Amino acid sequence: MRKRPVTSQEVANLAGVSQSAVSRCFSPNASIAPKTKEKVLAAAQQLGYRPNAIARSLITRSSRTIAVVMSQLDNPFYAQMLEYASRRFQQHGYHLLLFMSSDEQETASVMSDILQSQADGILMLAATLSSSLAKECVARGIPVVMINRTVAFEGVSQVASDNYHGGYWVGRHLVESGCERIAFLAGLADSSTSSQRRQGFLDALAEHGVACWAEAVGDYDFTTAQAATRALFKADVYPDAVFAANDHMAIAVIDTLKAELGLQVPHDVAVVGFDNIPVAAWPSYQLTTVQQPIEAMVDEATALLLGQIASGQVMGERKVLPVTPIVRDSAARDSSLTLCAHAQPVRK
Amino acid sequence: MRKRPVTSQEVANLAGVSQSAVSRCFSPNASIAPKTKEKVLAAAQQLGYRPNAIARSLITRSSRTIAVVMSQLDNPFYAQMLEYASRRFQQHGYHLLLFMSSDEQETASVMSDILQSQADGILMLAATLSSSLAKECVARGIPVVMINRTVAFEGVSQVASDNYHGGYWVGRHLVESGCERIAFLAGLADSSTSSQRRQGFLDALAEHGVACWAEAVGDYDFTTAQAATRALFKADVYPDAVFAANDHMAIAVIDTLKAELGLQVPHDVAVVGFDNIPVAAWPSYQLTTVQQPIEAMVDEATALLLGQIASGQVMGERKVLPVTPIVRDSAARDSSLTLCAHAQPVRK
DNA sequence: GGCGCTGTTGCATACGAATGCAAATGCTTT
DNA sequence: AAAGCATTTGCATTCGTATGCAACAGCGCC
Numbered sequence: 001m002r003k004r005p006v007t008s009q010e011v012a013n014l015a016g017v018s019q020s021a022v023s024r025c026f027s028p029n030a031s032i033a034p035k036t037k038e039k040v041l042a043a044a045q046q047l048g049y050r051p052n053a054i055a056r057s058l059i060t061r062s063s064r065t066i067a068v069v070m071s072q073l074d075n076p077f078y079a080q081m082l083e084y085a086s087r088r089f090q091q092h093g094y095h096l097l098l099f100m101s102s103d104e105q106e107t108a109s110v111m112s113d114i115l116q117s118q119a120d121g122i123l124m125l126a127a128t129l130s131s132s133l134a135k136e137c138v139a140r141g142i143p144v145v146m147i148n149r150t151v152a153f154e155g156v157s158q159v160a161s162d163n164y165h166g167g168y169w170v171g172r173h174l175v176e177s178g179c180e181r182i183a184f185l186a187g188l189a190d191s192s193t194s195s196q197r198r199q200g201f202l203d204a205l206a207e208h209g210v211a212c213w214a215e216a217v218g219d220y221d222f223t224t225a226q227a228a229t230r231a232l233f234k235a236d237v238y239p240d241a242v243f244a245a246n247d248h249m250a251i252a253v254i255d256t257l258k259a260e261l262g263l264q265v266p267h268d269v270a271v272v273g274f275d276n277i278p279v280a281a282w283p284s285y286q287l288t289t290v291q292q293p294i295e296a297m298v299d300e301a302t303a304l305l306l307g308q309i310a311s312g313q314v315m316g317e318r319k320v321l322p323v324t325p326i327v328r329d330s331a332a333r334d335s336s337l338t339l340c341a342h343a344q345p346v347r348k
Numbered sequence: 349m350r351k352r353p354v355t356s357q358e359v360a361n362l363a364g365v366s367q368s369a370v371s372r373c374f375s376p377n378a379s380i381a382p383k384t385k386e387k388v389l390a391a392a393q394q395l396g397y398r399p400n401a402i403a404r405s406l407i408t409r410s411s412r413t414i415a416v417v418m419s420q421l422d423n424p425f426y427a428q429m430l431e432y433a434s435r436r437f438q439q440h441g442y443h444l445l446l447f448m449s450s451d452e453q454e455t456a457s458v459m460s461d462i463l464q465s466q467a468d469g470i471l472m473l474a475a476t477l478s479s480s481l482a483k484e485c486v487a488r489g490i491p492v493v494m495i496n497r498t499v500a501f502e503g504v505s506q507v508a509s510d511n512y513h514g515g516y517w518v519g520r521h522l523v524e525s526g527c528e529r530i531a532f533l534a535g536l537a538d539s540s541t542s543s544q545r546r547q548g549f550l551d552a553l554a555e556h557g558v559a560c561w562a563e564a565v566g567d568y569d570f571t572t573a574q575a576a577t578r579a580l581f582k583a584d585v586y587p588d589a590v591f592a593a594n595d596h597m598a599i600a601v602i603d604t605l606k607a608e609l610g611l612q613v614p615h616d617v618a619v620v621g622f623d624n625i626p627v628a629a630w631p632s633y634q635l636t637t638v639q640q641p642i643e644a645m646v647d648e649a650t651a652l653l654l655g656q657i658a659s660g661q662v663m664g665e666r667k668v669l670p671v672t673p674i675v676r677d678s679a680a681r682d683s684s685l686t687l688c689a690h691a692q693p694v695r696k
Numbered sequence: 697g698g699c700g701c702t703g704t705t706g707c708a709t710a711c712g713a714a715t716g717c718a719a720a721t722g723c724t725t726t
Numbered sequence: 727a728a729a730g731c732a733t734t735t736g737c738a739t740t741c742g743t744a745t746g747c748a749a750c751a752g753c754g755c756c
Contacts, residue, residue, distance in 0.1 A: 005488065007712060018736045023713055030714090033734055048484065053464040054411060055712035057402045058741050068446075073431035074626070076424060083421035086448045090458075095465065096446045098416075100434045110438075116401040117443065136396070140353065222626070251630070259631030278422070278570070282599070283607030284632045355742055366706045371743055378744090381704055403742035406711050 006049040015043035067119035069127045121305040143308035150192040157317045166290035166323040167197035171204025179241035181213040187220040187245035194245045218249040225249035229256040247273035270331035286329035354397040363391035415467035417475045425623045469653040491656035498540040505665045511544035514638035514671040519552025527589035529561040535568040535593035542593045566597040573600035595621035618679035634677035
């Protein structure tokens with residue numbers, strides 16, 4: 001049977017003090033005599049008392065909980081983010097309530113749960129939010145921070161890496177490496193990250209008088225990216241470079257080229273990704289990519305959330321963090337590298 | 349400023365009913381007249397009322413929350429588990445509270461948070477628990493289910509895949525493939541999964557009159573596994589097969605062999621892993637491995653937790669689920685496959 | 697019309713801890 | 727010894743919702 005939990009009242013009885021005294025022993029800045037505290041803690045220990053966080057939340061009106069909404073955990077990039085975020089918030093005495101949501105409809109139902117759960121803040125990792133829901137959160141004074149997504153509403157904060165300049169660097173790097181038939185493999189059609197990377201990339205090509213050879217969509221998914229690769233390479237004259245909107249897809253491209261099409265990377269085709277996930281560094285891939293500053297992004301998101309929670313002021317702030325090009329073998333034919341405005345290339 | 353939330357009392361006033369009536373509108377099986385419900389819902393809608401889950405939890409003594417303790421999210425195997433578990437519990441109206449914990453000490457502090465949080469159940473993914481903490485959970489009537497770990501205490505439930513027979517299959521498969529110098533790469537020294545896989549593996553070798561050629565420890569970590577590989581292969585006569593206790597390490601072995609030692613897989617060395625993570629199927633690796641039934645394991649864990657929560661009976665149950673050998677190129681020299689008692693090989 | 701029945705409703709209380717306020721304690725000071 | 731002050735303590739109330747109980751309404755039936 002479920003045991004009835006020990007309450008502060010019972011501890012108070014045993015210690016011969018009032019319930020308030022017990023409560024004060026477990027509040028950081030409460031006024032309590034050392035001797036009393038000792039007595040109370042002994043009694044608490046003896047009974048196995050643990051303060052009930054639910055009751056505390058009710059009266060303090062703060063659950064010390066952050067709701068996290070994620071769309072994909074199979075992408076190691078976001079898994080890493082989640083892990084780091086969890087540790088970060090744990091340090092500040094906050095806990096994460098995890099929600100998975102693939103589509104916007106699911107997000108609506110999930111948001112309803114979140115609002116009922118009294119979370120103190122909401123962190124969205126690559127998940128989108130309808131503006132009506134965003135508005136409701138802001139109206140209730142719950143800060144929302146989105147990582148790597150944008151939303152058409154002002155009240156929510158956004159943290160992203162500099163996708164535009166990352167894409168720009170890739171475009172320039174490929175052109176300067178001597179590539180001539182450069183293709184782009186997009187992520188999800190409606191994702192801001194993919195389109196910003198694409199825009200920077202196209203601008204770089206244009207500045208060098210090169211047009212994008214071909215485009216395809218891979219939905220940030222391995223299998224879809226494989227199919228897209230086959231489509232891109234079925235013509236007699238195929239691309240000599242592919243920029244995939246993330247590493248996951250870039251890996252799929254490399255594997256498909258090697259295994260199905262008998263093409264060598266980078267000898268026949270240069271491939272560049274985005275994110276710098278751990279796999280990218282593996283000897284089999286040696287993927288040239290653009291590193292997103294995971295920890296800095298999470299730190300920024302944490303600071304925004306905790307800051308707004310503390311101040312009670314919910315406002316939409318935007319942070320764009322610099323990215324770092326990582327040059328590896330998959331696209332490094334020519335090493336005449338030059339610096340990009342916002343990005344220092346690093347050879348690893 | 350943080351807005352004062354709308355309460356059921358305010359809705360009641362607007363709708364011209366009592367607070368109880370409002371409450372009953374949001375409880376599934378409460379007795380309420382359709383006409384009243386309509387009035388109340390309209391008022392709730394107008395005010396933007398959402399029931400406060402904290403207050404509800406306090407009175408019902410059930411938070412509808414499951415605490416999840418994880419040790420590693422960088423292993424896609426556990427990331428997949430978490431994602432599936434989240435969706436599964438979401439379906440049942442439960443939410444996940446996520447905690448990361450690497451070592452046993454951290455787990456102790458995390459458990460303290462969990463007990464205060466009034467979670468209805470605890471799910472441990474590849475994390476260990478001291479028996480004193482386990483005992484406390486059981487004493488409080490909080491069910492605990494561990495996936496892929498064992499604990500020296502009876503009250504907690506355990507779900508695991510059949511590591512022993514998985515290891516056994518690997519041992520036999522390698523011997524029957526003609527390998528003679530077979531090495532084992534262990535995971536964490538104290539993990540039950542690694543030692544069970546090892547035991548099955550060694551038993552299979554012994555039954556065929558073969559001794560294990562060498563052993564090393566890789567801590568389930570890419571870099572450590574790379575170092576271990578170098579150690580295993582530094583002698584003139586090196587292994588002709590390696591069984592790594594999980595895929596993550598097996599991939600590290602393959603990469604290290606190819607990139608640093610100039611050895612071909614499977615031509616020079618056969619490599620087998622465990623888990624069947626998505627990477628294992630990638631064309632570059634084609635890793636022979638033993639698949640753990642992720643969804644079945646989570647389903648089982650979910651059923652155990654929800655069952656014990658519903659009945660109020662906390663008890664230690666053990667479930668061992670069958671594994672499925674997956675034969676791919678990394679270890680398939682000879683295809684004279686035979687069936688293993690608990691495992692049907694599948695060619696994918 | 698009175699009786700009993702089913703289905704709704706409101707009242708009052710409970711959940712467990714935090715906190716403003718006033719009372720009480722202990723200590724110093726003159 | 728009395729007054730003054732700072733610190734500690736207990737009392738009573740509060741957070742927002744669920745629920746047992748009693749009151750009540752509506753209905754059909756004899």
